[in-house]
Amino acid sequence: MVRYVVTRLLQLIPTLFGLSVLLFIWVRALPGGPDTALLPENATAADRERLRQDLGLNDPIWVQYAAFLARLAQLDFGHTLRGRAVSTELAERFPATIELAFVAMLIAVVVGIPLGYLAARNRGRFLDVSAVGGSLIGICTPVFFLAFILKEIFAVRLGWLPSSSRLTPGTSYTDITGLRVVDGIITGEFHVAWDAVVHLILPALALASIPLAVVTRMTRASVMETLGEDFVRTAESKGLTARVIQFRHVLRNAMLPVVTAIGLLTGALLAGAVLTESVFAFGGIGSFLFQATQSRDYAAIMGTVLLIATVFVVVNLVVDLLYTVLDPRVTVDR
Amino acid sequence: MTVRREPATPVLTVEDLSITFTQRGAAPTRAVDRVSFEIGAGEVVGLVGESGCGKSVTALAVMGLLADRNVEIGGRIAYAGTELLGLPRKRMRDLRGADLAMIFQDPLSALNPVVPVGRQITEMLSRHRGLRGRDADAEAVQLLGRVGIPDPERRLKEYPHQMSGGMRQRAMIAMAVSCGPRLLIADEPTTALDVTIQAQVLELLKDLVETEGTALLMITHDLGVVAGLCDRVNVLYAGRVVEAAPRHELFGNPVHPYTTGLLRSIPRMDGDRGVPLNPIRGSVNDLVAWADGCAFAPRCDRYELECLAGTPAVTELPGVDHEHRCVNPPGTPAVVR
Incomplete structure (x- = not known):
């Protein structure tokens, strides 16, 4: 191991x-x-x-x-054109992207898996058709376009949610991890944590669209395939309760390909962050990369992309390790 | 052993069972056509026939495992006097596993690959017998030991892929008998196994039936299994029972050309090696529906026009417990074509 x-x-x-x-x-x-x-x-x-x-x-x-x-x-990524160390910039901004990407993935998983599961169980009915159709739209809609639409409707017209940045300007906060929500909870400044959550909603929704669509479709396909497996029929023949059959026998097996997809989606998520963060002026590495590219800030581009690549590799490593836990047939040793 | 039918209280009664699969846009397919048989306690009844003759579908219908949609089931299935068709889902779920249990053909695909074997046994124990935790584990160890799995405590934590094929099927059997079912259905339980393991598994099933008095419905295409295990045999062709008799009677005096064909097609170790195998020609087809005549006629050596004059009636042989559905059985002069 x-x-x-x-x-x-x-x-x-x-x-x-x-x-x-x-x-x-x-x-x-x-x-x-x-x-x-x-x-x-x-x-x-x-x-x-x-x-x-x-x-x-x-x-x-x-x-x-x-x-x-x-x-x-020497782990020196050089300096930006403005003279700050790229590593300092990344260290400051990376937590913002982690927070955003994590919440987006959370939405994709928490909504996508139940939705895909219910769609598979109600194959061909209204819920299924709308989930499949909706996810198709989710996959097809460019992230930045969706980001602009969400911002226009919920921030500008309805004014329900803030339109940009990570906190309401002027809010004082204690920086520990750089993750505003976590910091707010640790220090007991719950109003900060809540403010951070409110600021996360729109960008996270925009960013979640593609992963949510993919997770929903993968779960649906995987559950449908698993429902036809012999061992599900065996479980039925044992007279087990529907709950045990669905959770232990269907969902556990159906989750295997979905977990792989989640790992691969991290890449899409980080790419999407570039556009989403720019639209919502969310100070993460995504908007940093966007600005760096516009100003041809070579050192900043190099540093950011290498960081993203490292994150991608590490996440997929974690997924592979998780796989050995979920599926006893898979081992990493040898 | 004396072979007898148990008219008193059969564990399972199947009467005129018909199963039709309906698919929108396609003609309905009748998979099982007015099949009737009974199984008494401690009795082993074989359902024999080639792939697609309706054996497994019959078993699934008894277990209540056919889909709700696109299936029409007619006739009657009764377990110890309880009508199973039309029984509320919940009642059926209570019976399944506790009173009726099933062993499937391929234990590798029939067992959940990501759940330890022990858990797959104990989940039944907790569902039907209320055993939990250590008690359930102890009972599972005992069950595994009983079906001949060495070192059952260690095996309890293993996953199906860590076991050999024979051991997986033993675990499957342990699971099936864990709640003391009165009816056990074994659907080709030895087909996926090596020959030596096959014998061991059959021996185990035989032993269980004898000690527990379980009624066993044995579904197989292997006449060797039938000869070794079954008290009574129903030969199925294209969804109908074409011949039914106690084992000795059937092997000693087969009447229906399909049965004789099956018996003739068994390769013999003591025969001349130069002699070619003797298969039944053709394959199962739907050229003739049972409503129009004998569905086996297109493949039959004794076929004559009379065979296509409506559904062949059941003929009972005088003085013995033996019935068949052949219009032109051997013994009557063959028509020269």
Whole structure:
């Protein structure tokens, strides 16, 4: 078990290395550069040249990459164009994204699994048809579009929920974990925790749309398949109560593929966070990445994407480990 | 052993059972057609026939495990005098597992892969016998020991995939008999097993029937199983019983060409190796519906036009407990075509 985890984590190194090479080339291939983003439009060619020289952008790309690697080896992600350490920025912003992504996934799981299950049990009836149709819409709707619609309706027109940021401006709070809800609960500042929850609702709903749709559909398909399994018929033949049959025999088995899907959805969730956070001015790494890309802030882009990639790998590792608990037939040793 | 029917209080009575599957947009399929038989306590009755003849569907109907939708069930199924068809769901659920139990063909797929075997036994004990915790575990250990599983305490925590095929089927049997059912239905219990294990499992079933007086409905296509275990045999073809008799009578004096065909098709170890196998030609088909004549006629060597003149009537052989549904049985002169 430990060996497996270590091996998987070590595999992260070549993964990140390959990704960093590609990314390094890609971001530099983007039209424009930090000079166009930073300098005013009337800056002279000489100004631009001097800035490029200062930022080391005139060196051959492999020299730049070697310098990047050398810094990375010391866990130094470099500095943003504004001069702050990328690692500091990420440390400040990452909790916001974790909070948002976690709540979005929670919505997807807490709503999607029961919904998918009920749809499967009521196959072809109204609930099923609406769940399947609704999830199709959820998958097809671009996240940022949904984010704008939700914001327009619930924040701007109805005014029920705040339209941006993580807390009502001016709220004082104690920062412990960076997770505002958790901090509020730990310190007993429940009004802060509640304020944070209220601010999370709209962005989390927008972000949850795709995972919710996928989880619903996966659960539905998986439950329908499991219902036809021989062991469910055996359970029926044993005269067990419907509750035991549904939970112990149907749902436990039906959850296996859903768990895998949840791991893979983390990727979609982090990608979706880029757009959702930008729409709701939610100060996480998503909006940070969005701004960094606009200003061609190479160091910030590299740092953020590598962090996201690491999170993705780690989450899927956790899912694989969870799988061994859920399904005794799967072992990681060997 | 004297073989007899038990007219007094049969554990299971199946009378004129018909099962039709209806699917919107398709013609209804009659899987079981007016099947009747009885099983008394301690009796083993075989339901024999090839795939698709309605054996398993009959078993599922008795257990009340057929879907509610798209199935029409006619006739009568009674367990110890209680009518099962039309019994409220809850009552049926109480009977299932406690009074009627079933053993399935493939223990690997019939057992839940993610629940320990012990739990799959104890969940029945707590449902029907109110045993919980240690008491249930102790009882499960005893049951596993009784069906011949070595080291039952350790096996209790194992998952189905950690057991061998024979052991899984033993666990399945332990589960089925855990609440002392009066009727046990075994649907091809040995088909998925090695030959040596098959014999052990049959021996175990035989032993259970003898010691507990359980009525056993044995569903099989294997005449070897029938010869070794059944007191009485019903041969099914295309959803109908074509011949029914006590085992010795059936093997000694088979009448219906389908039965004789089945017996002839058994490969023999002591025969000449050069002789080809002797199968029944063709395969089950619906060229003839029972309403129009003998459904076996298209595959029958003794077929004559008379065979297609309506449903063949049941003929009882004089002086013996033996009935069949053949219009032109051997012994009557074959018509030369």
